[in-house]
Amino acid sequence: MIKAKDIYKNFGELEVLSGVSFEVQQGEAISIIGPSGSGKSTLLRSLIGLEEINSGELYIEGISVKESGKKAYEKMGMVFQGFNLFPHKTVLGNLMEAPVIVKGEKKAKAEAKSETLLKKVGLSDKKDSYPAQLSGGQKQRVAIARALAMEPDIMLFDEPTSSLDPELVGEVLTVIRDLAEENITMLIVTHEMGFARDVSDRVFFMDHGKIISDTVPEKIFVNPESERIQSFLTKILSQN
């Protein structure tokens, strides 16, 4: 589904990704954890072309990003930490925009699909609201539905709950969990360790621009093999 080989990325002097390689199979849910500045978000953003990689090879469903980036990126949807909803459009307008404008879907079809998606994320009653009228948790659920409206094969989540009030985190995680159960391929950058442990098939632990551990959640959370992971987990779990 996704194949990354020796990805390097630097911002000026700073090397953010230092040779990242991994593969993701259809239907897998991957959590990417690790300390701040370890390159988690940059890795996710590189997959969908928000950052241009300096070297390495990236294939999305067998399509080389280098050769036909746009086609490869079409397979993916992304959810941001800051929601990035379109404030001048209603909830329904946010969902319908890309299917109608980019894919050229008929409005009636896009609307029906959007309403189904809103029902799925539990926000049918908010379809005519503007983003400013929603809570953070509701905004993020709309953002998830908006990404799904383009029917991606792969969903990328970049710290989807990091800017939410604690009591709103649950509703967003529930939606993502439902998606995991539908076997949508996903990569989630998160600091929610309990969630990562429950939902993921595999966990990538990143540090200094490298994936230093790529294994099943039990192995990371129950028996972390490296001291680096252990100290990170102790630190982050003591915060919660």
Add this chain to the structure above:
Amino acid sequence: MFDYIINVSGYILEGSIVTFQLYFVTAIFSVIVGIAGALGKISKIPLLESILSLYTWIFRGTPLLLQLFFAYYGLPVLGITLQPFPAAALTFIINYGAYFTEIFRGGIESIDEGQYEAAKVLGMNYRQTMSRIVIPQTVKRVLPATSNEAINLVKDSALVAVIGLGDLLRSAKVAVTRDFSIVPFIIAAVFYLIISSVIVTVFRKLEEKYSVYE
């Protein structure tokens, strides 16, 4: 006295036709120049940016009256002779276009980077992102500044009296000189106030319309 006021008002109203023509020609074309200029300024094409910066620097940094004199009295020296109205319209479009370039550029740049990223990951191209996502949000943000310019333009339009265009102010001045009365000036002032008030109202309605989403 009443008859006189009606009479002079009619005369001044005739002059205001030129004012209105100049107003609408300038409003329409300077906004177009402003949008094009703003898109050029954010284009990250260095040469284009430099040219546009020079343009806004010159036209925002020198008096409109000087620019008007230049177009009407200066260009003939270079062999380009313009009639008063084209000279005035051209000057106003270029001058207001410079202001709108900066206003719209500021508006576009105030849109969060996340909006571009969201549009990109949804597969939108540059044109779709600008026309569907960025510009509509920019419109709301630049409305107050645009409203100011729209009112300024009403008043600035009176400058064309100095190159002999028979606009609202010039008609009033002619009537004052002819009749040795101060009334035409007062009528002209009332006309300007009415026009400005209409514009303020229009923009307030627009701002209300756009305020639904915030």
